[in-house]
Amino acid sequence: MDRAATGVPTEGQAEKVIAQLREALGTRELIGQAKGILMVTRGVDSEAAWAVLSQASQDSNVKVARLSRAICSLVAGESPDSDDPALRAAHQLLRGTPAGVTRDELAKKRDERAEARDHAAEFVAGEGSESVAEDTASD
Numbered sequence: 001m002d003r004a005a006t007g008v009p010t011e012g013q014a015e016k017v018i019a020q021l022r023e024a025l026g027t028r029e030l031i032g033q034a035k036g037i038l039m040v041t042r043g044v045d046s047e048a049a050w051a052v053l054s055q056a057s058q059d060s061n062v063k064v065a066r067l068s069r070a071i072c073s074l075v076a077g078e079s080p081d082s083d084d085p086a087l088r089a090a091h092q093l094l095r096g097t098p099a100g101v102t103r104d105e106l107a108k109k110r111d112e113r114a115e116a117r118d119h120a121a122e123f124v125a126g127e128g129s130e131s132v133a134e135d136t137a138s139d
Helices: 011-042 046-060 064-075 085-093 103-138
Strands: none
Touching (some): 011 064
């Protein structure tokens, strides 16, 4: 029986699908890194970072994965081809970030924001438990 008739892919088709899946996984990771960079540099959440990234992709007519690769390259200190439209779009997205900001500096900013959130959560939790203690003491 013919494989096409049974829906079973040929070896070549299967290899092509596997290669496409591997590329998709790598692209997803790259886009995630670019979103993280935008979250830190712009102080936005994941959804807003995606909105900024996808809008810049449309505005510059550059695929999101290519733009993400350019963002990651700039932050890593690599100097890709300056005539690349993806690089120009990446520069525009990171314009608010001083040139030469390293991953360590971005990580430090992220950690500082996380620490501030943790302190705020501890403060709120501490206030809540104090009010419960006061209510219990007055009973």
